[in-house]
């Protein structure tokens with residue numbers, strides 16, 4: 541994202557700040573709480589030029605809103621209206637807020653609170669979940685992939701891989717987290733499936749086309765509970781650098797503290813979610829299966845210096861072993877712009893490297 545034409549920001553002198561590498565700390569939350577930091581270690585200095593800090597305030601109000609009750613309506617007119625809105629949202633933004641989704645508010649609140657409680661456990665209590673590589677179903681860690689990074693993210697994460705039909709492997713503490721998460725994963729998967737049906741229709745395909753092409757009902761979900769501690773220099777660090785997600789659709793909620801920004805036609809736009817909505821990112825596997833029609837959204841997480849932010853992202857993807865390429869029906873009328881690759885291989889390519897915009901898609905793009 542560096543723009544060499546933009547002025548470089550100089551850090552205040554911070555001789556007292558240890559210059560840590562994220563591989564040396566289990567948790568940025570614990571690190572930030574252990575000392576009174578007035579500045580960030582320079583290894584967290586992401587926003588080195590002013591261009592990357594600019595936000596297009598005027599675009600925030602244009603973020604599409606999808607009324608889920610229209611999509612699932614028996615009234616053909618209302619349903620068609622929902623599909624049309626979805627088509628526009630996917631084509632123009634790759635991002636939308638879903639209202640009237642039917643997920644109980646109390647479940648959303650409870651699972652966010654539990655995610656916070658998880659991160660509030662001590663580093664020692666969480667040690668058994670420490671990230672030992674992408675093939676492990678439960679991973680607790682900091683930044684994204686510290687080993688591969690020069691610049692780190694001001695973020696701790698818990699990632700849990702869920703395969704369906706569910707054998708739900710999940711942290712057994714805090715007590716009750718597993719049960720809430722299981723319920724939340726099930727209801728979000730059902731919403732994601734309905735959205736994919738509408739998206740299939742919006743591409744002129746039969747409603748089950750994407751679910752079939754990706755074996756969605758047996759598909760992978762990745763639950764990601766992010767914690768972004770208050771940061772002494774939120775104008776310089778990021779909670780997550782610009783990236784797209786690997787799956788089909790990511791459904792996200794947060795604890796009432798904003799920070800997500802999406803990239804719309806080259807400009808960063810702040811997301812101010814409507815109360816109790818579900819935020820949806822279109823992700824890389826949707827770009828592949830739609831043969832490039834619906835492009836995955838580039839997004840990043842920004843920080844603040846007062847409040848801890850929690851976000852809960854549920855990544856909904858194809859079945860793990862499924863070889864995914866553009867939907868066959870689409871290829872009757874157009875050339876493939878992506879080659880096929882198993883979702884497992886794609887997932888591992890994304891997770892084993894550093895986060896780098898949408899670079900992972902280049903592995904499957906046909907030039």
Ligand SMILES: O=C(O)CCC(=O)C(=O)O
Pocket residue numbers: 764766780785792799800801839840841851853
């Ligand atoms: O915290 C957020 O708003 C974004 C999180 C995210 O992009 C992710 O977990 O992939």
Ligand SMILES: [Fe+2]
Pocket residue numbers: 783784785839
């Ligand atoms: Fe993301």
